[in-house]
Amino acid sequence: MAYHGNFGGGFGGGMNMNxxxxxxxxxxxxxxxxxxxxxxxxxxxxxGGDMVxxxxxxxxxxxxxxxxxxxxxxxxxxxxxxLILVAIKDATAKADELSKDKMGAMGGLGGLM
Numbered sequence: 001m002a003y004h005g006n007f008g009g010g011f012g013g014g015m016n017m018n019x020x021x022x023x024x025x026x027x028x029x030x031x032x033x034x035x036x037x038x039x040x041x042x043x044x045x046x047x048g049g050d051m052v053x054x055x056x057x058x059x060x061x062x063x064x065x066x067x068x069x070x071x072x073x074x075x076x077x078x079x080x081x082x083l084i085l086v087a088i089k090d091a092t093a094k095a096d097e098l099s100k101d102k103m104g105a106m107g108g109l110g111g112l113m
Contacts, residue, residue: 034102035059041098045091047083054087058098062088 038058045054051071055064065087071080 031103038095038099038102041095043091043094043098045087045089045094047086047090052080052083052087054084054091056091056095058095058102060092060095062091 041058042063043056043058045056046052048068048071051068053064053066054062055066056062065084067080071083073079
């Protein structure tokens with residue numbers, strides 16, 4: 001077998017190191033932008049109609065909890081606790097979906113950068 005001396009630079013069929021570094025830099029910039037958008041995004045989870053409302057960032061930081069006065073029954077605290085949990089889970093699911101939408105564009109490499 002003859003050696004021809006050139007195997008395309010060793011990077012994906014001829015991609016040079018500079019192009020690879022530029023692509024990595026671009027991906028990192030896109031990921032940072034997506035993370036910033038998540039930090040600034042707001043999602044709202046609700047339970048019991050509008051009895052309980054939980055607001056959080058796209059990074060899952062709870063910023064407020066609002067309770068409708070009708071949700072506050074001193075004789076049924078467990079119901080209020082359940083409503084709060086449901087609202088938090090709803091907001092978390094929305095934040096997860098937002099994160100999936102924003103970070104999904106990274107093609108699975110977002111966690112490596």
